[in-house]
Amino acid sequence: MPPTGLEPTRMNRKKGDKGFESPRPYKLTHQVVCINNINFQRKSVVGFVELTIFPTVTNLNRIKLNSKQCRIYRVRVNDLEAAFIYNDPTLEVCHNESKQRNLNYFSNAYAAAVSAVDPDAGNGELCIKVPSELWKHVDELKVLKIHINFSLDQPKGGLHFVVPSIEGSMAERGAHVFSCGYQNSTRFWFPCVDSYSELCTWKLEFTVDAAMVAVSNGDLVETVYTHDMRKKTFHYMLTIPTAASNISLAIGPFEILVDPYMHEVTHFCLPQLLPLLKHTTSYLHEVFEFYEEILTCRYPYSCFKTVFIDEAYVEVAAYASMSIFSTNLLHSAMIIDETPLTRRCLAQSLAQQFFGCFISRMSWSDEWVLKGISGYIYGLWMKKTFGVNEYRHWIKEELDRIVAYELKTGGVLLHPIFGGGKEKDNPASHLHFSIKHPHTLSWEYYTMFQCKAHLVMRLIENRISMEFMLQVFNKLLSLASTASSQKFQSHMWSQMLVSTSGFLKSISNVSGKDIQPLIKQWVDQSGVVKFYGSFAFNRKRNVLELEIKQDYTSPGTQKYVGPLKVTVQELDGSFNHTLQIEENSLKHDIPCHSKSRRNKKKKIPLMNGEEVDMDLSAMDADSPLLWIRIDPDMSVLRKVEFEQADFMWQYQLRYERDVVAQQESILALEKFPTPASRLALTDILEQEQCFYRVRMSACFCLAKIANSMVSTWTGPPAMKSLFTRMFCCKTCPNIVKTNNFMSFQSYFLQKTMPVAMALLRDVHNLCPKEVLTFILDLIKYNDNRKNKFSDNYYRAEMIDALANSVTPAVSVNNEVRTLDNLNPDVRLILEEITRFLNMEKLLPSYRHTITVSCLRAIRVLQKNGHVPSDPALFKSYAEYGHFVDIRIAALEAVVDYTKVDRSYEELQWLLNMIQTDPVPYVRHKILNMLTKNPPFTKNMESPLCNEALVDQLWKLMNSGTSHDWRLRCGAVDLYFTLFGLSRPSCLPLPELGLVLNLKEKKAVLNPTIIPEAIAGTQETTSNPGSHAQLVAFQNPFSNSQDEEEIDMDTVHDSQAFISHHLNMLERPSTPGLSKYRPTTSRSLTSQHSSGCDGTPSTKPQWSMELARKGTGKEQAPLEMSMHPVAAAPLSVFAKESASSKHSEHHHHHHHEHKKKKKKHKHKHKHKHKHDSKDKDKEPFAFSSPASGRIIFFIQL
Known part of the structure; x- marks a missing residue:
């Protein structure tokens, strides 16, 4: 057993430093995780955890931990059986709110539910009662060991099983499992304190089949085989204090590669991918060296592991001493395009090892x-x-x-x-x-x-300055490194x-x-700065009069006051000026250093010290200004719209050496379609010294300018002669040279130019025949035999170019398009796409880039009316089993088809995939694509918008995505895009609701049905105290709507009705009131029960029904279980069995009472209170389950 950090009385009490004040009444110092059975066939896990904690208060009788999905079998504290309760309000956010479809309401309820189990607020889903035999032990602040047996059966989140449906053993099939999730999601696969701020040391044990390898955090201490040699146990030790959220696991038949440059680094990949792994990770040691050099600090862990897995949740996931990557990042030396992307992913994951894993x-x-x-x-x-x-x-x-x-x-x-x-x-x-x-x-x-x-x-x-910045990082790492070595003083760990x-x-x-x-x-406020700039040159004063305006009233903007750098390129050189942007200042006078001297031949100095000859014939004769830039160093988060003459943008593009300035020039020149702009862009394309990304942007800008100048354009199509000169044979200009991608800059330009050329249009808005023939020839004569690099990305771009050349079909008398009456050009395009698709099945390209481009091209042909619009092909390619990039491209086409054709069937098919697809990333992408390209929006009339769809999406985000935070938030985004914040317009009118304030003698509309203009103004904010989440539950709409006044005369007839219910509050038969209500309380609770810590339960009124869902009865809360307990929320602890029976008796008594009083049929929506002040302010609530009943909220 490793050191566990003693001296609890000294927690958080470092002299002269407040340190980190934990929200928990205990300090976790060590945790053991043991998974002793993993069944790939059933996708199940069995194991236990043991947490070593030190109480920091003397009256600790409840311990809250995080656990989702886990089936808890048994809990012991210091070997004594302990009662426990499981309550997860996020499983179903809104209970018994069948008529409620208001997103504002849901968002507040969801935020409150998440807060109710937030470990950073000292909460959790699992609440353990400390046995009374240990109370004296706790009062002495002695150590407690909590032992929890648990299992997972077909987890929907946290752990992801990949089990290919082929023959052979699990190892032969490449079956594997890995941990995943968004932010702190470790609770999904074992009980823990799932907070980034609760650090402890770890012992991790995993028993797997002999053919499998378990990879986890820390050092592999030993691997022990069973007697029959069929299983083995991997023992890992992580002695550096680490948060549970940074613990991970990957199990599979991995091939293992020890890094040849750094032996403490080990790489793992799935079978038959070892050659790709060797090439992909060969660069990693250089990233280590760079980070250690700039931070002047060694890598904090004793080892580092990279694991490449299939069906990854995200491309890169960093955990303590290991990172999990998508296997799609692996590549050979032949692949150009993927190499920088993968290296960037490796570098990102390693940066997060220092800041994110080691320092939390x-x-x-x-x-x-x-x-x-x-x-x-x-x-x-x-x-x-x-x-x-x-x-x-x-x-x-x-x-x-x-x-x-x-x-x-x-x-x-x-x-x-x-x-x-x-x-x-x-x-x-x-x-x-x-x-x-x-x-x-x-x-x-x-x-x-x-x-x-x-x-x-x-x-x-x-x-x-960078020097001081790196010193700060070094100081943080040095303090953390010192703290991590303090094994017996866990209060020091807050330095990490x-x-x-x-x-x-x-x-x-x-x-x-x-x-x-x-x-x-x-940092403390949101928004960016929006500048509008223009200028005039005052010749008499030789002054540049610069006007800078700000827009700080639009959404997402803020007012900027402070320094702003302006660079002015004059004839005599480049000059920097720092302007002070004040509250009301608009105009700034900047003195010029040079006089106008167009006729004098002299080289012009640039910002980088270079001197160049310029043709000044285009510039203003009276002005020495060549170009002006606002905030060239991007030292403000801003958007700049600056007005200057077209010749100034052209000079800036040609002669400014900063790539950002060149990109800005290209963007601006789109508005100036002139021969001079054309010439400037062509010059950039021909300059080999120019940054390749700038040249690629210039291609697309030149295409736009050519289309704007189509009536006056002379000569061959834009870029054709240039491409011919650069990449084609001199003797046969229509035949491209044999591929040679040794120059990466030329390679990127060669595959971009045809894509941009395909966007050219003639006076009839058709792609010129010459351009299409040229692209088809490029495909026809493409020869990659002597090239050391793959041309799959190049060929994919050629297909994209074919798709760009397609223009809308002209139909005569609504004729149906068939292969027989296809336009000849379109027939050629379709033939090429079909040939590429068929070749892909015989010789698949890297990441199936050809198939992806073909699917997109077919969708373009459909949208332009050349082939029948049919999603069947895309749906077949979107099925599970295809490579993920193919699936995403196919799903993108189905989403687009759903929007264009308003197909309810395809929308249902997509929503079904969101719920049932085995790959979390694909489910997330479908939601994301539907949000970005929605079938309709909240302001549109659409046949797709109906009550059934609202119910379906509401159910999806309310309870169907509780296993994946990212998926649930994606469902909320989609719901907002389609319906907005308020109640969807396609629903029938809701119940009439009034809130009566008897103190102020006024009534307001039920906040759940107020229109979006009012309802969408504010989310609930809660007190930051220990019961903040309870306040949010009491009234999810406090301060979120403006009150709409109603004359009190309109509700006088209802006062008898209200009076009757107020009288009922005093009756002893009101459920829960006689036993639990304090004498000072005025709260109404239909079934009140105490929470884990003696305070009212944090469950909202809509979640109390879950324990007895579908039965009509309240189940007796569980005191302690020696048998498997399903991870369904139970209402509360039962202090004693008699009280639960008493409560149940009251419930049934009240149920009979309601039957007799049908004319006053109602349910009590109860809201828990904390203190008398809150209770006085909270309104009582009465609701009717029947549609059309009147609801009154009484505020006293």
Whole structure:
């Protein structure tokens, strides 16, 4: 047994440092995970865990842990049998709300349900009662060992089994299983404290068949075979304190490769893939060397393992001392396009080993620090490996992505701090989901969150310098490394947790600079900056009059006040100016350094010191300005729309050496279709020194300009002569040379130019015959025999080019298209696609890129009316068993068909796949594609929008996706896209609802049916105290809607009805009231029972029915079980069996009472209270199960 960290009385009490205050009344120091039976046939797991904890309070009588899906057999504390309860409110978010379809309502209820089991709030699904025999032991703060036996049967999340349906043993079939999930999802496969802030040491044991290999975290201590040699047990030890969320597992018949450059690194892959594994991982040691050099710190673990598996949840998943990758990243030396992508994935995973696995976070609001640092050092690796141009292009791409997303959705907040429940404290009122917890986030939002985090780290680097930045990282790693070696002082482990305040304090100590304004601007508030710029040159004063406006009223924008760099390229050189953007300043005068001297022949100095000759004939005779750039270093998260003359953009494209400036020029020149623009773009295409991505962008811009100039265009089609000169035989210009991809820049240009050329159109808006013939010749004469690289991506691009050449069919008298009456050009295209598809079945290409392009091309032909629109082909390719890229391409076509043809049948087929497909990634992608290309939206009339679809999607997100956080959030995104926040318009009118406030003498509409304009304004915020989640449950709509006043005269007739129910509150036969209600309480509870810690249960009123679902009776809560207990939520602990019987008796008594009083037929929706203040404020609720009944919410 390893050291377990003693001295509980000293927890979190380091002198001079508050440290990390745990939300739990105990400290976990060690955990054993033993899985002793894995059945691939049944997809089941049996095992146990043992947690070593130290109480930090003397009255600890309840221990809350996280566990989902697990069937708990037995719980023992210090070898004594312990009672336990399992309650997971996220299994079904909204209970007994059959008429409720309001997304605002669901999002609040879901956020509250997640908070109710959030380990960072000290909660959990599994609540264990400490045996009374140990109370004295606990009072002395002595160690407790919790032993839990559990099993998993066909898990839907957390563990993913891949069992191919072929003959042979499991090892021969390549069957394997691996852990997966979004954020902290370890609870899905064993009981634990599933928090990134609860660190402990680990012992991991896995018993598997002799042909299998188990890979897990830490060092492999030993492998022990059974006597019959049929099974073996892998023993792993992880002595560095690690969060349960960073524990992982992969079991399969893996082939093993010890890294030849670093023997502590081991790689694992599925059978027959070892040659690809050797090539793919041959570069990894260089990534290690780079990170260790810049961080001046050794890799923190004693070993590192990479495991490549099939049907991956994400391409890269980093865990402590190991990473799990998709097997689709493996490639040979012949593949060009995949190589940089895979290397980037390896580098990302290794960056997260330092920041994310070794150094963890204190709370969800500190996540941005870890994602920011790992993304930042990954960016430094990219700059060193691929060059400054690639790095700046990546930064520009990331900036454009986050700007577009924030302007579309309303903003991404990196450091959400939750206030005391007031509406103004809600940081994300513009979103349809809560940002208080990672498990309620949209996947797209979380992706953009990570993107923004590393961009902000770059802004901090600009402020304090890279040298200081790396010193800060080194300090964090040094402190964590020291803390991790303190085996007997587990209170020191909090140094391995990073917080926002601790990170900022380190920056201040190391650099001596105050970056608080920067943090306030970009971390503590959401939104980006939107600049509009224009200028005029004042010849008399020789001054540039620059006008910069801001739009800070649109969604997703914020006002920027601070420095802004402007670069002006003049005749005498390039000059940087720093403007101070103030509250109301719009115009800025910038003095020019040079006079207009067009006639003087002199080389012009550029920003990089280079001097070049320029043809100045195009520029303004009176102005010395060549071009102007706003914020060239991207030191503000912004969108810039700047107006300058076309010749200035052309000069900028030709002579500015920054790739970002060139990309901006190309984008701007699309608006200036002139011969001069054409010439500038052509010059860029011919410049071999120009960055290849800029040249690729120039191809598409030139195609757009050519189409705009179609009536005046002279000469051959754009790019044709250039392509012929570069890549075709000199004697036969229509025959392409034998492929030679040794120059990667030429290769990328060669496969991009035909795709762009295919977008050209003549005066009749058709692709010129000359271009189509040219592309067909490229395909016909393609020869890869002497090339050392594969041409599969090149051939796929040629198919994409054929698809781009397709234009809408012109039908005569609505004739039906058949193969006989096909347009001759389209017939040629279809023949090529068919030939490629057939060849793919005989000689599959790498990642089936040809098939993917063919499927997309066929869909283009369908949409343009050349072939009958039929999804049957795509549905066959989308079935489980095909390669995942093929499936995604086919599903994309079905989604598009569903939208264009408004097919309810295909929509149902897609929704069925979301629920039943074996691959989590595919289910997620279908939801994502439906959200981005929806069959209809909330503002459209569509035959697809009906009550059955609403019920189906509601059920999907309410209970059908509880096993996968990412999938559930995807379902919420789709529901929002289709129906918005309010009740879907296709549903019948809801029950009439009034809320009566007897103190203020006013009534308001039932908040669940208020229109979206009102309802969609705010999510609930709850008190940050220990019972925050309960407050959210009490009234999911507090502060989320504006109140709509109603005259009290309209409800006077109802007062007798209300009075009757108020009188019933005092009756002793009201369920639960006589036993549980405090004398000061005014709460109404239909069945009240105490929670694990003696406080009212955290379950909402709609989840109390689950324990007796379908029976009409309340089952007696479980005290303790020696038999298997299904992982279905049980209401509460029963303090004693008599009380549960008493409660049940009251329930039935009240049931009979309702039968007699049919005219007052009602149910009590109960809401638990914490203290008398909250109780006084909370409204009582009465609802009717029958549609059309009046509901009154009485607020006293």
